[in-house]
Amino acid sequence: MSRKFETIVSEVLEANVNGLKMSGEKMQQTLTDLGVDSLDVMLVLMEIQEKTGVMIPEDQADILQTPAQIAEFLKAND
Amino acid sequence: MNPLKFHIGIQEIATYIPQTCIDNLEQGKRFDVEESFILEKIGCRSLPRLSEGESVTSACASAYQRLLQKLPVDSQEIECIVVCTQTPDRGGIPHTSALVQAAIGASENCACFDIGLGCSGYVYSLQVVASFMQMHGMKKGLLFTCDPYSRILDADDKNTSLLFGDAATVTLLSDAPRFTSEFVRFSTRGSAADALTKQDGLMHMNGRAVFNFALTDVVKQVSEVIETSGVAKESIDLFLLHQGSRFMIENVIKKIGGIQDRSPVSLGETGNTVSSSLPILLEKVMGDSSINRLLMSGFGVGLSWATAIYSRNEESAA
Numbered sequence: 001m002s003r004k005f006e007t008i009v010s011e012v013l014e015a016n017v018n019g020l021k022m023s024g025e026k027m028q029q030t031l032t033d034l035g036v037d038s039l040d041v042m043l044v045l046m047e048i049q050e051k052t053g054v055m056i057p058e059d060q061a062d063i064l065q066t067p068a069q070i071a072e073f074l075k076a077n078d
Numbered sequence: 079m080n081p082l083k084f085h086i087g088i089q090e091i092a093t094y095i096p097q098t099c100i101d102n103l104e105q106g107k108r109f110d111v112e113e114s115f116i117l118e119k120i121g122c123r124s125l126p127r128l129s130e131g132e133s134v135t136s137a138c139a140s141a142y143q144r145l146l147q148k149l150p151v152d153s154q155e156i157e158c159i160v161v162c163t164q165t166p167d168r169g170g171i172p173h174t175s176a177l178v179q180a181a182i183g184a185s186e187n188c189a190c191f192d193i194g195l196g197c198s199g200y201v202y203s204l205q206v207v208a209s210f211m212q213m214h215g216m217k218k219g220l221l222f223t224c225d226p227y228s229r230i231l232d233a234d235d236k237n238t239s240l241l242f243g244d245a246a247t248v249t250l251l252s253d254a255p256r257f258t259s260e261f262v263r264f265s266t267r268g269s270a271a272d273a274l275t276k277q278d279g280l281m282h283m284n285g286r287a288v289f290n291f292a293l294t295d296v297v298k299q300v301s302e303v304i305e306t307s308g309v310a311k312e313s314i315d316l317f318l319l320h321q322g323s324r325f326m327i328e329n330v331i332k333k334i335g336g337i338q339d340r341s342p343v344s345l346g347e348t349g350n351t352v353s354s355s356l357p358i359l360l361e362k363v364m365g366d367s368s369i370n371r372l373l374m375s376g377f378g379v380g381l382s383w384a385t386a387i388y389s390r391n392e393e394s395a396a
Contacts, residue, residue: 039325042289
């Protein structure tokens with residue numbers, strides 16, 4: 001199940017962040033290190049919410065630093 | 079849904095962009111923000127600022143002077159003056175429109191009132207003024223927009239300091255319009271007021287909340303207006319969207335879909351000028367006879383959003 005969310009997170013990141021190609025290793029890197037800026041984060045989180053139906057509250061959005069953490073959050077709140 | 083057939087509409091627009099400007103790239107260095115982010119995401123290289131000696135009233139008067147350069151207007155014939163602002167002179171007492179009436183030498187037989195709306199203000203105010211004028215048999219009125227948010231920005235807040243610019247516009251509404259409204263829809267969500275608000279005298283913005291609002295509710299309203307009006311999307315020559323930030327506009331355009339080549343993004347030299355952003359865009363196409371029908375959507379503080387379809391008056395095109 002977590003794999004499903006990892007795939008969604010990867011796909012949304014690749015679709016919305018110029019030049020970003022995701023990999024298993026990159027799932028553990030911070031969004032900042034991946035070149036995802038603060039505005040990209042808003043767009044990515046919104047699209048992830050739309051695709052999964054899982055709401056990501058404001059306080060959580062600040063805590064989720066890596067793609068893997070986002071996928072874990074989605075899994076825990078699905 | 080739109081029973082009133084308007085014969086009062088937009089005849090001409092003029093704008094005043096202050097000469098004093100902030101170099102946004104320089105300002106970005108103070109916040110350690112990269113140039114590419116400022117240019118490609120925020121989209122503003124330069125932010126105009128009213129100088130210390132200027133006011134909403136003087137900026138509106140300057141816009142009016144530019145209007146006079148475009149066409150002759152007898153200020154004694156102006157029957158209605160409305161100022162859309164959330165940062166009125168003297169804290170709103172008296173209403174700024176009364177100060178503008180005096181500044182431009184309009185007659186005392188002139189209805190003056192302010193409208194306290196932000197980024198949705200132009201679409202709302204056009205309808206208010208056109209309706210008011212039409213119902214009272216007025217022939218010429220002026221709608222001003224001017225919201226110098228620079229006066230309420232927190233200099234340490236990069237989210238707002240890098241975004242907003244000052245400007246003023248004036249729209250001449252008359253019974254000889256070039257554009258009249260065909261269809262409009264208004265919305266408000268006061269329960270989300272904290273997304274954009276003034277606290278302790280300073281502007282606060284929840285960027286993510288505003289962004290989500292634009293990409294969901296505004297997109298939905300634009301689509302509903304097109305669908306409900308019965309106007310074919312393909313027959314709309316231009317989509318004018320409030321110029322909030324480059325990233326936001328581009329993504330709203332993308333989400334609406336199929337309008338990219340008809341949706342200008344132009345805030346590089348002005349920034350987000352609140353209720354002035356739409357008339358600044360509209361002024362540029364007033365004389366373009368290839369634009370026969372356009373859609374305008376304003377959205378922001380409130381939260382408040384409004385979308386209207388305007389069409390060129392056939393007599394004015396002749």
